[in-house]
Amino acid sequence: xxxxxxxxxxxxxxxxxxxxxxxxxxxxxxxxxxxxxxxxxxxxxxxxxxxxxxxxxxxxxxxxxxxxxxxxxxxxxxxxxxxxxxxxxxxxxxxxxxxxxxxxxxxxxxxxxxxxxxxxxxxxxxxxxxxxxxxxxxxxxxxxxxxxxxxxxxxxxxxxxxxxxxxxxxxxxxxxxxxxxxxxxxxxxxxxxxxxxxxxxxxxxxxxxxxxxxxxxxxxxxxxxxxxxxxxxxxxxxxxxxxxxxxxxxxxxxxxxxxxxxxxxxxxxxxxxxxxxxxxxxxxxxxxxxxxxxxxxxxxxxxxxxxxxxxxxxxxxxxxxxxxxxxxxxxxxxxxxxxxxxxxxxxxxxxxxxxxxxxxxxxxxxxxxxxxxxxxxxxxxxxxxxxxxxxxxxxxxxxxxxxxxxxxxxxxxxxxxxxxxxxxxxxxxxxxxxxxxxxxxxxxxxxxxxxxxxxxxxxxxxxxxxxxxxxxxxxxxxxxxxxxxxxxxxxxxxxxxxxxxxxxxxxxxxxxxxxxxxxxxxxxxxxxxxxxxxxxxxxxxxxx
Numbered sequence: 001x002x003x004x005x006x007x008x009x010x011x012x013x014x015x016x017x018x019x020x021x022x023x024x025x026x027x028x029x030x031x032x033x034x035x036x037x038x039x040x041x042x043x044x045x046x047x048x049x050x051x052x053x054x055x056x057x058x059x060x061x062x063x064x065x066x067x068x069x070x071x072x073x074x075x076x077x078x079x080x081x082x083x084x085x086x087x088x089x090x091x092x093x094x095x096x097x098x099x100x101x102x103x104x105x106x107x108x109x110x111x112x113x114x115x116x117x118x119x120x121x122x123x124x125x126x127x128x129x130x131x132x133x134x135x136x137x138x139x140x141x142x143x144x145x146x147x148x149x150x151x152x153x154x155x156x157x158x159x160x161x162x163x164x165x166x167x168x169x170x171x172x173x174x175x176x177x178x179x180x181x182x183x184x185x186x187x188x189x190x191x192x193x194x195x196x197x198x199x200x201x202x203x204x205x206x207x208x209x210x211x212x213x214x215x216x217x218x219x220x221x222x223x224x225x226x227x228x229x230x231x232x233x234x235x236x237x238x239x240x241x242x243x244x245x246x247x248x249x250x251x252x253x254x255x256x257x258x259x260x261x262x263x264x265x266x267x268x269x270x271x272x273x274x275x276x277x278x279x280x281x282x283x284x285x286x287x288x289x290x291x292x293x294x295x296x297x298x299x300x301x302x303x304x305x306x307x308x309x310x311x312x313x314x315x316x317x318x319x320x321x322x323x324x325x326x327x328x329x330x331x332x333x334x335x336x337x338x339x340x341x342x343x344x345x346x347x348x349x350x351x352x353x354x355x356x357x358x359x360x361x362x363x364x365x366x367x368x369x370x371x372x373x374x375x376x377x378x379x380x381x382x383x384x385x386x387x388x389x390x391x392x393x394x395x396x397x398x399x400x401x402x403x404x405x406x407x408x409x410x411x412x413x414x415x416x417x418x419x420x421x422x423x424x425x426x427x428x429x430x431x432x433x434x435x436x437x438x439x440x441x442x443x444x445x446x447x448x449x450x451x452x453x454x455x456x457x458x459x460x461x462x463x464x465x466x467x468x469x470x471x472x473x474x475x476x477x478x479x480x481x482x483x484x485x486x487x488x489x490x491x492x493x494x495x496x497x498x499x500x501x502x503x504x505x506x507x508x509x510x511x512x513x514x515x516x517x518x519x520x521x522x523x524x525x526x527x528x529x530x531x532x533x534x535x536x537x538x539x540x541x542x543x544x
Contacts, residue, residue, distance in 0.1 A: 003017075003042065010079065011032045011033045012031055040087065040088055068124075092151060100137075105227075111224045114223060115286055118135075135215035140219070197214075212279065213282070221251075224252055224253060229268075247268055261434060368411075372415055377391070404431065421450065421458060427441075451498040452473060457472055458472075493507055520537075
């Protein structure tokens with residue numbers, strides 16, 4: 001630090017250094033006129049002749065002067081003494097969030113309350129057309145009473161509406177950008193700011209308030225998990241992680257409210273067009289999670305359930321309508337036969353827009369499936385190498401590709417909607433709806449349908465001639481339930497569907513030589529293995 005204690009700068013007496021970054025040095029000082037302690041940011045002498053940095057410094061003063069919010073450190077003045085330019089600010093007492101996180105993750109309630117206050121600060125700035133651009137734990141102070149202050153709008157960019165941009169930068173300029181402070185660009189040090197940059201910011205592209213929303217997601221994730229999302233030994237390592245790695249969602253505490261997990265996914269979407277657009281929505285969802293931690297559905301813009309551009313879904317639905325009607329009839333008959341009747345559920349209607357790049361793809365049924373509670377849809381779509389699974393939550397406008405599902409088909413949900421099982425390269429596999437690695441359940445060389453029961457088992461047809469089998473969803477040795485017979489022209493058992501009672505499975509039995517026109521829908525008790533034909537000439541049963 002360049003100034004010693006007791007140094008006088010006009011009415012200000014330097015008391016002690018507080019920190020330094022790419023935009024200046026910060027000191028605790030005494031204001032003799034008003035008899036109060038303040039924070040003073042001083043532009044280093046080595047940069048005093050840098051006209052660009054002087055302009056940025058002045059911009060910080062002007063940006064802060066427009067803001068008045070309890071969670072933003074206030075500006076008191078912008079002055080010059082002895083050739084030094086000073087930004088005089090409110091002194092925020094306490095420790096930085098970075099210092100607090102150095103002792104480990106915050107409790108969930110404290111994490112959410114801290115994030116709520118940060119969101120309020122950003123919301124106030126965004127309403128003034130100001131983007132922070134450098135939000136990170138080191139720029140957030142936590143006071144002794146739990147008060148939160150967002151500091152250092154030194155990189156703020158006043159926007160014209162929502163579309164203003166900053167000039168594009170080359171990769172070299174990105175690494176040496178003031179967004180990555182001088183302190184953290186020294187070789188061998190763990191990165192600070194670079195770990196919180198949005199993908200578009202890391203690429204030197206235009207930025208808007210969604211850049212702050214990304215950084216907010218990084219900060220909230222770190223508060224909950226105690227782990228930094230995108231760290232590295234060099235700026236290049238950290239930027240590479242931001243651009244190419246997915247968050248390790250498993251690091252979140254198991255009791256993280258479901259809506260907060262979904263909110264983090266919205267904030268940390270690498271494609272900013274799929275990212276949450278307004279930090280005020282994040283604040284609302286955090287308030288809702290604090291009031292009801294068990295809620296499972298985001299309430300972001302309910303109108304999103306009825307999105308435009310649904311023609312591809314509607315066309316697919318029209319083609320599938322006869323099968324759907326048949327399936328409803330079959331499920332109802334099966335339920336009556338076993339004297340069970342599923343509980344009545346509210347009807348949920350929404351469209352599923354599918355861009356051309358994700359067009360439904362697959363030669364086997366089903367190409368899409370919905371979760372039992374109707375809040376999620378998974379479908380087989382196109383990708384660069386062929387096909388993969390896409391997941392769309394009903395509050396989202398766009399589907400998200402599921403990593404590790406290349407060449408997957410026949411997706412179906414677990415009863416709680418938290419897992420998706422599917423067939424892939426001769427295996428029956430499953431993956432969490434939160435992402436992560438896919439795990440193998442068992443072999444299934446040429447599968448013909450599967451269904452997940454409430455008892456934690458899956459019924460499936462490993463191949464067209466093998467009959468129906470059952471296997472624990474956690475993995476294990478499959479057990480055979482039916483024998484389709486062997487030899488030329490033998491019928492096949494396929495497309496099993498577990499009914500809600502968990503004791504009955506419907507499946508299709510083809511006629512000899514796979515005559516589907518003469519197929520039957522059979523209901524079988526999983527307790528006695530007794531079978532009964534419920535539909536003659538039926539095909540593909542679905543649970544209602």
